[in-house]
Amino acid sequence: MFAAATVLVLLGLAAPVWPADPVKLQVFYSTLCPDSMRFVTTQLYPTWSKYKKFIDLDVNTYGKANITWDGDEYNFSCQSGPRECEGNLLINCAQKHVTNMDKFMAFSYCIMDNGVAAEAASECADEAGIDLSGEIDTCRTSKEGLELHKITGEKQMALDPPLHYVPWIIVGDEFSDANLEAAQKDLVKLIKSEYKGDDWEDCGK
Template identity: 40%
Template sequence: MFPLLLIASALVAATNAAEADPVKVGVYDEAFCPACRNFVETQLGPTYDQLKDIMDVHLNAYGWARDWPDGEGYIFDCQHGPEECDGNQILGCADKYVTDPDLQVAFFTCFMSQSYRVKRPWDDGEKCAGELGLDWETIKTCASSVEGQILHHEAGVEFNSLDPMPIGVPHITINGMGSDAAYYDLKGEVCNAYTGTKPPACN
């Protein structure tokens, strides 16, 4: 009987571990948007630290930018100036070349936590990459090239294809659905959306 109990307990544990998919959290923002930076610093970063085991985060930095073809790449007009275009491209390239999800979110959070009043995207990117032990030269080369322009354009195609179209940024989605409540309580929205056994941080 005792071995059967152990087997049953193991089966229950395995079932709980695989009982639900992680909550898909989409974060659509732009590099120097104050409200976006507030959300990333006060909601995304802390929530991910507590609930990363049940979160699948997708990052998209484009917002209200516009772009036009220019040779093999694109030229951009960004809401908060050309530095924002640079910042968006840095974030897009970091998302491509930083493959560890924890480091992706950490870089994004670090970058968005710097001062938005003094726009220094290249300094901020180098600072955050250095703090996290990331390959800044690869990110910088990408972000300052046609590759970064293409990634930025693709982020725009995705953003502009959202249905319904966002009316503001940051625009947060929970499992593909826009969530205004997530701006103020991302942790609560993730916990509510998770269909498996709630982790202790949700209590």
């Protein structure tokens, strides 16, 4: 490939650009965790907004919640209290019912940036251009929302190694402490280092 590119340069032609699969990025977080809020607002959302075509993003809102069963019924307790559970359910419901990823991510960013979880729902829905009434409101106040939260929790519980910190960040197919630390410092740099194509664009330049 190097020789072919050299010939093209000598002929005054542009070298071909070789794209690659987007980098897999899984994030597990909770809505009132300070470290989660910091990561989503300063790293995840800005990076995804600019470089989304290079990222295969999977976000999961659960955190260090616990499920309590009473017969066939269940409920949750969250590390930062009931407001965090409400925020988690809100994000899970929005993720299901907002099919436009740009709008979902804008909504999630706004919720995390406000720092008051579901109390910012109306303001953030307006800002992101989504309809909060109807499916999302029904979901977050019904068994549907609880079920979505439960499914996210089961997915999180299946992680290997198990989550012990939020946000829990997996780049590629395997977790590493190095990537967890690097993602929180400079996610753009990490994604760029993991991307295998040569069509990376520094869109901000």
